[in-house]
Amino acid sequence: MPDPFDPSPDSGDRFTFGLWTVGNPGADPFGPRTRPRIPPTEIVAGLAKAGAWGVNLHDNDLVPFDASPTERDLLVKEFQQALADHGLVVPMATTNLFSHPVFRDGAFTASDAAVRAFAVRKAMKGIELGVELGASTVVFWGGREGVETDAARDCRDGLGWYRECLDFLCGWVKDQGWDLKFALEAKPNEPRGDIYLATTGHMLHFIETLEHPEMCGVNPEVAHENMPGLSMVHAVGQAMEAGKLFHIDLNAQRIGRYDQDLRFGSEDLKGAFFLVRMLEGTCGHPAYDGPRHFDAHAYRTEDVDGVWDFAAGCMRSYKILVARAAAFDADPEVQEILEHNHADPDGIGPILAGFNASNLAALEELVLDPDSLATRGHRYERLDQLAMEHLMGARS
Ligand SMILES: [Mn+2]
Structure with a gap:
């Protein structure tokens, strides 16, 4: 009998990985890579075999920074052939605006206007590549958009330039007639000392100040919210409530550490449980309808086999948590506690749903x-213990 937690696009699973995730060769700031680089076409084959639905990429995951146009076209063609051969899609693309030394002081927020122009032009090429591969979402992670010292620039200038560049790109995409969405990803620090727009909440406000806010939403990442000790569930909840959850980066992280990008579910299992419950809508609100994307990588200790263990683990943990969340929400005792707490037998709630004379009078009479x-x-x-018992497999 097939294992119900093994992922399969045929059963409706929409799991995606970045080329940079399973392709991560294990380098860190203290040592070089520990496993071979896997060519993008082999990653596509491996992901398909593992049960993923799609693959995402930075421009330079596929096309080296200094590739000629001919080299670029050949690499794209080979990649498209691999996608076709293995039935994978590319729902999201992004641009690397952080690796090359030109971005050492930022891309869209660099003090040097020439660097900002270079960044916008590189982003345009990255978007063109995404469109060519069929992507409908473009992620922007401003890894270098920040400072080590605020003596460098007033952050109001940085934010203004950030806005100008995003407005320019939105305008260009609309001018091209493409139906694309931008998903902006927040992170508090690393690699910069402080990164502008540190959390998903910061980002949600910033989006409302853009020229085309309807085109822009967020791409919250578990690790990025957990690094400073914040709740990923609340970040995602606020984004969903605002209709702005355009993409998601699933991984795991221990609070207060460097960006660990661990296998989904491998730390803070309870946080992962409530996150999956929210994304899947088992608690009643609408579900998230985008790809379940993993932005994580295997431990540095792993060889290539370990990388595929890692990928399978992300997807299996997600599916197991879907089942646990559904069982929790279907549990009569859980429903009874929630219904009891939310009951409003005197009809008081509607009085607060709009200021007017009659509601004011009704409020004063209560x-x-x-x-x-x-x-x-x-x-x-009791409610939390029920959640824990479902999570630990003691109730079904
Ligand atoms: Mn991360």
Whole structure:
């Protein structure tokens, strides 16, 4: 019998990985790579075999920074052939605006206008590549958009230039007639001392100041929210409530450490459980309908076989958590506690749903006894224990 937690696009799974994730050769700031580089066409074959639905890429994951136009076209052609051979799609593309030394002081926020122009032109080429491969979402992670010292520039100038560059790119995409969405990814620090727009919440506000906010949403990453100790569930919830969850980076992270990009579900399993529950909509709200993308990489200790263990682990953990979340939300005891806490037998809630004279009068007439209200228990200890028992496999 097939394992129900093995991923398969045929059963509706929409898992994607970046070329840079399974292709990560294990280098870190303290040592070189520990495993061979896997060519993009082999990554496509491996992902298809593992049960993934799609593959995402930075421009330079496929086309080296200094490739000639002829080399570029050949690499793209080979890659497209591999996609066709293995039935994989490319739903998202992004541009590397952080590796080359030209971006050492930022790309869209660099103090040097010539660098900002170079960055916009590189992003245009990256978007063209994405469109050629069929992508509908373009991610922007501003890895170098920040400073080590605020003596470098006033952050208001940095944010203004950031906005100008994104507005320029949105205008260009619209002018091309492409139906693309931009997903902006926040991170608090690393590689810069401080990165502008440190969290998904910062990003959501910034988007509303852009010329084409409807084109732009967010790409929250578990690790990036957890590094400073914030809740990924709340970041994603705010993005979904605003209709702005355009993409997602799933991985795992221990709070307070460097960006670990660990296998999904391998740290903070409870956070992963509530995240999957929210994305899948088992709790009643609409589900996220985009690809379930993993932005993570295998431990540096692994050989190539270990890389595929890692990829399978991300997808299996996600699917297991989907089943656990569904069981939690279908549990009569869970429903009973939630219904009891959310009950509104006197119809008080609607009074607050809009200021007007009649609601004001109704509010003033309410008999509200804070001492009595303060005695009501919520049974959150029991509710959380039920979540934990579902998570640990003690209830089904
Ligand atoms: Mn990361």
